[in-house]
Amino acid sequence: MNTEGTVVHKSDALECRRLGYQLTDGSQTKTLVSDLNLRIGQGETLVLLGRSGSGKTTTLKLLNRLLVPTSGEVFIGGKPAADLDPVQMRRGIGYVIQDAGLFPHWSVAKNVSLVPRLEHWPEEKIRARVDQMLELVGLPAAEFAERRPVELSGGQRQRVGVARALAADPPILLMDEPFGALDPVTRAELQKEFRILVSELKKTIVFVTHDLREALYLGTRITLLAEGRLVGTYSPEEFLQATSPEVRAFAASLHPENGNEAGHNAQR
Amino acid sequence: MNWFDFLLHNRGEVLQRTIEHIGLVSAAMGIALAIGLPLGVALVRRTRLQRWVLGAANVLQTIPSLALFGFLIPVPWIGGVGSSTAIVALALYALLPILRNTCTGIAGVDPAIIEAAQGMGMTPRQVLWGVQLPLAAPVLLAGIRVAAVICIGVTTIAAAIGAGGLGVFIFRGVAMVNNEVILAGAIPAALLAIFADLGLGLAQRRLAAR
Numbered sequence: 001m002n003t004e005g006t007v008v009h010k011s012d013a014l015e016c017r018r019l020g021y022q023l024t025d026g027s028q029t030k031t032l033v034s035d036l037n038l039r040i041g042q043g044e045t046l047v048l049l050g051r052s053g054s055g056k057t058t059t060l061k062l063l064n065r066l067l068v069p070t071s072g073e074v075f076i077g078g079k080p081a082a083d084l085d086p087v088q089m090r091r092g093i094g095y096v097i098q099d100a101g102l103f104p105h106w107s108v109a110k111n112v113s114l115v116p117r118l119e120h121w122p123e124e125k126i127r128a129r130v131d132q133m134l135e136l137v138g139l140p141a142a143e144f145a146e147r148r149p150v151e152l153s154g155g156q157r158q159r160v161g162v163a164r165a166l167a168a169d170p171p172i173l174l175m176d177e178p179f180g181a182l183d184p185v186t187r188a189e190l191q192k193e194f195r196i197l198v199s200e201l202k203k204t205i206v207f208v209t210h211d212l213r214e215a216l217y218l219g220t221r222i223t224l225l226a227e228g229r230l231v232g233t234y235s236p237e238e239f240l241q242a243t244s245p246e247v248r249a250f251a252a253s254l255h256p257e258n259g260n261e262a263g264h265n266a267q268r
Numbered sequence: 269m270n271w272f273d274f275l276l277h278n279r280g281e282v283l284q285r286t287i288e289h290i291g292l293v294s295a296a297m298g299i300a301l302a303i304g305l306p307l308g309v310a311l312v313r314r315t316r317l318q319r320w321v322l323g324a325a326n327v328l329q330t331i332p333s334l335a336l337f338g339f340l341i342p343v344p345w346i347g348g349v350g351s352s353t354a355i356v357a358l359a360l361y362a363l364l365p366i367l368r369n370t371c372t373g374i375a376g377v378d379p380a381i382i383e384a385a386q387g388m389g390m391t392p393r394q395v396l397w398g399v400q401l402p403l404a405a406p407v408l409l410a411g412i413r414v415a416a417v418i419c420i421g422v423t424t425i426a427a428a429i430g431a432g433g434l435g436v437f438i439f440r441g442v443a444m445v446n447n448e449v450i451l452a453g454a455i456p457a458a459l460l461a462i463f464a465d466l467g468l469g470l471a472q473r474r475l476a477a478r
Contacts, residue, residue, distance in 0.1 A: 066383065087391050101384030167386075176388075
């Protein structure tokens, strides 16, 4: 699939049709997302890229129904999400947020076991799965299983967040700036490991970020949002060559020194 | 005869009044918890109603205790002279701290954690019992602690409407102009309050440290 048009329909893991979300507060209406069409193929990593307030996080929450769309529809595995039980549906969609959102009163192992426990897996299977997941994200169970989230570094917490989201082996993973709160060195480390993990696990991933570098590094396709609207969906190569002003503004953020130089030259 | 001798001399009655006192406080706290905790949970997301209910509970708290006991005597079903009227009034006093801390404790839980819990597929009930209540527990317990101490103090006044308790000594001592008798009621009541405060404080720190 070299361009977005050639994605085979039947393999779509997620689809948005004319998705919209408005907040009404008294007489004021605020549109957070409007008229959004997206198709996300199985095993693909789609990055939702945009500035703060562009509607990325809102879109993500519309996908797992933490927010209920005010217009349009979401399809999950071809089925309208509105027809599914939201609680049951979410157990099949991993969810990772910034700073992980781990339960501070639970141990690492219990945090990771959350969804298998909700799904009433047998105790032995849960324990084996937790060990396996912690191993997968590079935290040996023997050392980390019984720790509390406060006893972990930011990077370790985020790893546990990923392990928790993957524990019940959901086919879809939603990630909301998962590496946003980390220092640059840890972030680069986690991005690298995550890329390897993704290539092994073949999950369908929707990844929200405002960092173009991250988008280019992790995304198979990049969807740019601006003010709640879709600017376009591009492969990483296409993105760097696209000419729309919103894309250019983002691409320019990769090389801030160029803009300054141009200014200097003009002055001279 | 000093107050300690008086205590020793009348230890049978002191013990009986102390047990009455604890009984009144326990019954009132039981009612206040049974109403306050579920009501507080129900009010967490209803901010406007919450303001009204907390306001009403605040007003109740400002009514002098002796007056509240008096007001309740003519009320049918719960009124009359005796312990049932006292228990209702005491429960009303204990309600505010429990209600307020339930609301603020649950509202104070990090919204990102709640969102993660919902996003992972926990039902609203599982989020409440598994995440919100355990994380709010130290604040909730702080409210229960304040309520218990208030309740133990106000219960001494319940003797004025014939409910018994350690207040019996205090009112008797006032009538007799006898400090020893007053202290025989006041000191055990103060000790009860201190023990309740220490015990619940310990539980609160244990919960917070988890």
